[in-house]
Every structure is written in structure tokens, then in C-alpha cells.
Amino acid sequence: LVCKKENEQIISKERVANHGEVYTAEREVNAMLDLVKFQTQRIESTFLEPACGTGNFLVEILRRKLDIVVSKYKRKQYEFEFYSIIAVSSLYGIDILSDNVEKCRERLFDIFNSTYQTYFNKKAKESCKESVRYILSKNIILGDALTLKRVDGSASPIIFCEWTPIGRYYIQRKDYEFAELLKDKEFENIIEESDHDQMMIDFGQSDKQLTIDYTQREESIFKHINTYPLQHFLELKDV
Numbered sequence: 001l002v003c004k005k006e007n008e009q010i011i012s013k014e015r016v017a018n019h020g021e022v023y024t025a026e027r028e029v030n031a032m033l034d035l036v037k038f039q040t041q042r043i044e045s046t047f048l049e050p051a052c053g054t055g056n057f058l059v060e061i062l063r064r065k066l067d068i069v070v071s072k073y074k075r076k077q078y079e080f081e082f083y084s085i086i087a088v089s090s091l092y093g094i095d096i097l098s099d100n101v102e103k104c105r106e107r108l109f110d111i112f113n114s115t116y117q118t119y120f121n122k123k124a125k126e127s128c129k130e131s132v133r134y135i136l137s138k139n140i141i142l143g144d145a146l147t148l149k150r151v152d153g154s155a156s157p158i159i160f161c162e163w164t165p166i167g168r169y170y171i172q173r174k175d176y177e178f179a180e181l182l183k184d185k186e187f188e189n190i191i192e193e194s195d196h197d198q199m200m201i202d203f204g205q206s207d208k209q210l211t212i213d214y215t216q217r218e219e220s221i222f223k224h225i226n227t228y229p230l231q232h233f234l235e236l237k238d239v
């Protein structure tokens, strides 16, 4: 599904007209990601693609992160699983079309799963796959990145889950409203100083493209709305 040719970049004229849906070709995806190469190769660096389509950028970022996980942990299954989950948990996407959201989750899962199977085959655990699926169900959101609301009928605010590794093998989830993150005064400074974690915006119909640094933030500048009990990384679920 990564478009290698120009004619694979659109699904229909209607979707281009209604949603500006023109996918970025693989060559451009890689060229753009190479501009922040160091960050794409950090297992925990955070990326948000707020008009993600089927996830052309997120897929390539996950591939790069998993290359690092493989190079470090291909002989240590537990570490491989833990760091793969950290890699997945730091990728976020929003799209306004539900088939794109489904496809994006599926592609990200497949990349994780094929890497996992390649190295651990019969020893691969269903619980690890479930944790990855669970995180993707939270991080890849059906929503409108302009109104900052979900488009699943609830019209509730878009909420991002932050997954922080605590010690080894535990994860702390905290929830943040997207609107709140954008409102923050210090957010403006963050945009200007950007060269770390990335948010890429390409709505297709406008020239707007932004790159935003999340790394240098102080914990306190973002108000979270919920904190959850620690969970083992192989047992992530709603609590």
C-alpha cells in the first residue's frame, strides 16, 4: 500500500475533492523522514501525523524504529517485546475517514507482527500482540484534526494517551486532550525551537505544514485529564 507510483496516490476523485486525499509516495516519505533521521531511529521518539491517511509516514517510522529494536534485542525476546511496544506507543495518527484509520492500524500491526514472527516465530506471545493492538486502537484516532473532535458520532474531544515506561516492563498511561495541548502558551515556543519529536501536518487541501517539538517540554506544561494505575506491558487494557 505504500505508493511507489504516482497513480497509486489517489483512491478516487471524490475523496480528493472532499478530503484532499492524495497519499505521499514512498520516495518523498523517506526523503522527508531523513530530514529528522536521528529521531526516526530513536525507539521512544514521539510522532503525530494528524492527517495520517493509511499511515505512510507512521509505517516507515515504525519500520526504522523496529530496525533498531532488532539490532539491539533480537536475541532477547522479553526486551524485544518491551521495546517494540514502546516504539509503537510513541506513534500517533488522526484521520477523518474510518477506512483509513482501520488500514493505518492494520499496517502498523502487520509491520510489528511480521518482524516479531521473523525473530521469535513459535515463541511469539498472543499477549504481546494484544498489547500492540490495544495501543494502536488508542493512538490511531478517527477524528477531525481541525475541530479536534472525534468523528465517531460522539463528537467528544480527541484524547491522546501518553504511555510512559516505568522501571522495566511497566507502563503508565496518562490522557491529554488534544485541544489542551494546542492551547498551551509554551506550545508556541516549542514550535520555534523544533528539532526533536515531530508532528507533521498535511491536510492535502492547504499549504499548511508544521513541525513541532514535543521533546523539550517540561512535564508540567501539559495538563492531563486522567492517570491510570501501572500496567504490565503484556497486560495493557482498559481499566
Ligand SMILES: C[S@@+](CC[C@H](N)C(=O)[O-])C[C@H]1O[C@@H](n2cnc3c(N)ncnc32)[C@H](O)[C@@H]1O
Pocket: 019, 020, 021, 022, 023, 024, 025, 049, 050, 051, 052, 053, 054, 055, 056, 057, 094, 095, 096, 097, 100, 143, 144, 145, 146, 147, 202, 203, 204, 205
Ligand atoms: C494528503 S492526504 C495525506 C495522507 C498521508 N499523510 C500521506 O502523506 O500519505 C490527507 C489526509 O487527510 C485526511 N483529512 C482531511 N481532512 C482532515 C481533517 N480535518 N482531520 C483529519 N484528517 C483529515 C484525509 O482523509 C486524507 O487521508
